[in-house]
Amino acid sequence: MLLQQLIFGIMIAALYGLASMGFSLVAGIMRIINFAHPDLLSLGAYTAYWLWVFIGFDPIRGLPVSIVLGLIAGLLLFNLIKKSISPDVLLLITFSVGIILEEGMRLVWSPNYRGISWSLGVIAFSAISVPVTYLVGFIVNITIIGCLYLILYKTYFGRALRAVSIDPEAAALCGVDVTSIRRNGFALSSILAFVGGSLLLIYLPVGINPYYGQTFLAKSIIIVTLGGIANPWGALIGGVVVGVFDQMVPLLLRGIPFVKEPFSFAPFLYFVIFLCILAIRPQGILGRR
Amino acid sequence: MTMKINPSFCASLCAYAILFIYSLTSGVAKELTYSILLTLINAQAFNLALGYSGLINLGQAGFLGIGSYAFYAVISLLPINPYIAVVLSSFITLAIAVSIGYFLARFRGFLFVFGTMILAAGVPYLIMGLDILGGAEGILTYKDLGPFYDFDIILAILFLTSLLTTILTFIIVKSRLGYSLKAIRDDEDAAATSGVNVLRSKLIVFAISAFALGVAGGLRLFKVNYLSPSTAFSMAFTIEALVVILTGGPGSLIGPFIGTLLYQILKDILMRTVPGLQLLVFGVIVVIMGLSTPEGIAGLLKRIKSLRDVEV
Numbered sequence: 001m002l003l004q005q006l007i008f009g010i011m012i013a014a015l016y017g018l019a020s021m022g023f024s025l026v027a028g029i030m031r032i033i034n035f036a037h038p039d040l041l042s043l044g045a046y047t048a049y050w051l052w053v054f055i056g057f058d059p060i061r062g063l064p065v066s067i068v069l070g071l072i073a074g075l076l077l078f079n080l081i082k083k084s085i086s087p088d089v090l091l092l093i094t095f096s097v098g099i100i101l102e103e104g105m106r107l108v109w110s111p112n113y114r115g116i117s118w119s120l121g122v123i124a125f126s127a128i129s130v131p132v133t134y135l136v137g138f139i140v141n142i143t144i145i146g147c148l149y150l151i152l153y154k155t156y157f158g159r160a161l162r163a164v165s166i167d168p169e170a171a172a173l174c175g176v177d178v179t180s181i182r183r184n185g186f187a188l189s190s191i192l193a194f195v196g197g198s199l200l201l202i203y204l205p206v207g208i209n210p211y212y213g214q215t216f217l218a219k220s221i222i223i224v225t226l227g228g229i230a231n232p233w234g235a236l237i238g239g240v241v242v243g244v245f246d247q248m249v250p251l252l253l254r255g256i257p258f259v260k261e262p263f264s265f266a267p268f269l270y271f272v273i274f275l276c277i278l279a280i281r282p283q284g285i286l287g288r289r
Numbered sequence: 290m291t292m293k294i295n296p297s298f299c300a301s302l303c304a305y306a307i308l309f310i311y312s313l314t315s316g317v318a319k320e321l322t323y324s325i326l327l328t329l330i331n332a333q334a335f336n337l338a339l340g341y342s343g344l345i346n347l348g349q350a351g352f353l354g355i356g357s358y359a360f361y362a363v364i365s366l367l368p369i370n371p372y373i374a375v376v377l378s379s380f381i382t383l384a385i386a387v388s389i390g391y392f393l394a395r396f397r398g399f400l401f402v403f404g405t406m407i408l409a410a411g412v413p414y415l416i417m418g419l420d421i422l423g424g425a426e427g428i429l430t431y432k433d434l435g436p437f438y439d440f441d442i443i444l445a446i447l448f449l450t451s452l453l454t455t456i457l458t459f460i461i462v463k464s465r466l467g468y469s470l471k472a473i474r475d476d477e478d479a480a481a482t483s484g485v486n487v488l489r490s491k492l493i494v495f496a497i498s499a500f501a502l503g504v505a506g507g508l509r510l511f512k513v514n515y516l517s518p519s520t521a522f523s524m525a526f527t528i529e530a531l532v533v534i535l536t537g538g539p540g541s542l543i544g545p546f547i548g549t550l551l552y553q554i555l556k557d558i559l560m561r562t563v564p565g566l567q568l569l570v571f572g573v574i575v576v577i578m579g580l581s582t583p584e585g586i587a588g589l590l591k592r593i594k595s596l597r598d599v600e601v
Contacts, residue, residue: 096575103569271411
């Protein structure tokens with residue numbers, strides 16, 4: 001039972017990592033927090049859901065569509081917010097964009113949970129049984145993270161992106177087109193959110209509702225804080241910690257007498273953990289400086 | 290030393306006078322004043338943090354919720370009258386805010402915002418797990434505070450809180466603390482090097498805004514009559530403060546008034562025409578205002594005035 005939870009935890013962890021990497025990418029290159037990021041994730045999940053309902057595409061085959069839609073959404077959002085001058089106000093704007101997306105989704109698609117029942121059978125080793133769909137999702141997830149590594153470390157775009165993240169002015173002096181790198185980086189982050197959302201649907205049997213983004217935001221924040229803001233690989237490791245924690249908490253809390261509902265208590269623990277991280281290592285567990 | 294008349298401060302005092310006279314006219318006016326004052330206090334607390342100190346507190350709803358629960362806890366546990374209870378519970382809110390702020394105020398930029406957001410998102414779950422405070426189902430507060438109160442006194446307390454917040458803000462801006470906050474907002478490292486006590490300055494702002502929110506959070510229960518984690522900590526209150534301040538103008542004394550007036554009118558219209566769409570519309574307004582005029586209507590008026598002065 002414990003081992004099974006751990007395996008699920010690691011699979012979900014990889015997904016959390018993928019979904020939060022875009023968040024921290026944008027924090028690095030644009031020096032803003034994109035509070036709408038978790039809602040882009042919900043949009044990705046809805047994309048996968050509707051593809052499943054209308055054409056019968058499973059989330060994996062629907063990925064190209066998600067990627068294209070993510071690209072479009074990212075470019076639209078970037079063009080909307082790039083005009084803003086004040087970073088404080090920009091933060092409030094992305095926060096409001098998140099609210100708009102949530103309310104828009106609620107309006108169009110109702111607040112009900114929507115999920116898919118995609119099944120390819122189960123692989124079982126003695127006491128542990130893992131659905132094949134989970135495994136497929138995990139492999140795709142790892143592949144995408146690998147591609148991201150190649151993009152960030154083996155291409156000109158990736159090098160420029162990291163340069164902008166470290167010092168935009170110095171990057172500009174070296175001939176990097178900062179605006180275009182920011183635009184493409186933002187689009188990349190949005191694509192990651194959409195892809196993450198599509199894959200998320202595999203792991204959520206109850207499905208998602210328009211407010212999933214709010215729930216995920218708290219997790220995202222913990223993940224990027226753990227990993228050090230603006231550090232995508234830190235986000236991956238933060239994702240692993242939070243994902244495993246997520247699966248383990250109900251088991252751990254079960255023994256404590258005051259806690260009636262272990263699941264409902266977990267988000268409060270996030271807050272406590274967050275404060276502890278801040279108190280001990282304000283730059284994040286893996287953060288520099 | 291020459292005393293210059295501050296137009297924004299005078300305008301605010303006039304606005305209070307108008308609001309006061311208006312509230313005396315009828316029962317309906319009193320109800321409306323009540324909801325205006327609640328919005329106004331929410332906005333002022335947000336303004337004090339964002340407009341004057343550059344602290345973005347996206348956990349507004351969290352402090353309002355803590356205020357409500359603190360008030361309920363005090364009133365149901367102690368046999369004291371509700372007006373004293375609200376002062377007591379506001380101090381409890383302040384104490385909680387300062388102890389959390391002690392952690393948060395050291396961090397700048399993203400981390401501070403994160404902390405306040407997680408506060409608003411996390412505390413409701415603590416309450417859901419606690420049966421004494423009603424758990425996830427919530428509690429009907431009517432039986433605890435229904436019959437004992439005098440609406441005029443409630444209004445007076447809210448009025449005084451709001452007025453005091455305005456006056457305190459005015460005093461702070463003109464004082465050493467105000468300059469410290471401005472320095473911190475512009476460059477925290479430079480401010481700290483020049484001998485500004487960064488932590489203390491931030492905590493004072495945090496404390497004042499938490500106290501005001503504690504009063505508003507407690508007194509709003511007289512009309513809501515129902516307290517649950519999802520309603521008390523609703524994101525809508527943070528959005529409310531955002532809409533009011535971004536339309537009114539951050540860092541301006543009169544800004545919250547302008548914003549509150551427009552917000553209440555708009556809210557009323559939306560309630561009649563398209564209920565359920567409010568948050569969506571407010572979100573769109575924040576985005577439009579933030580992109581086109583981040584200094585708000587108050588800032589716009591100032592700019593127009595200074596343009597005219599140049600011409601003359």
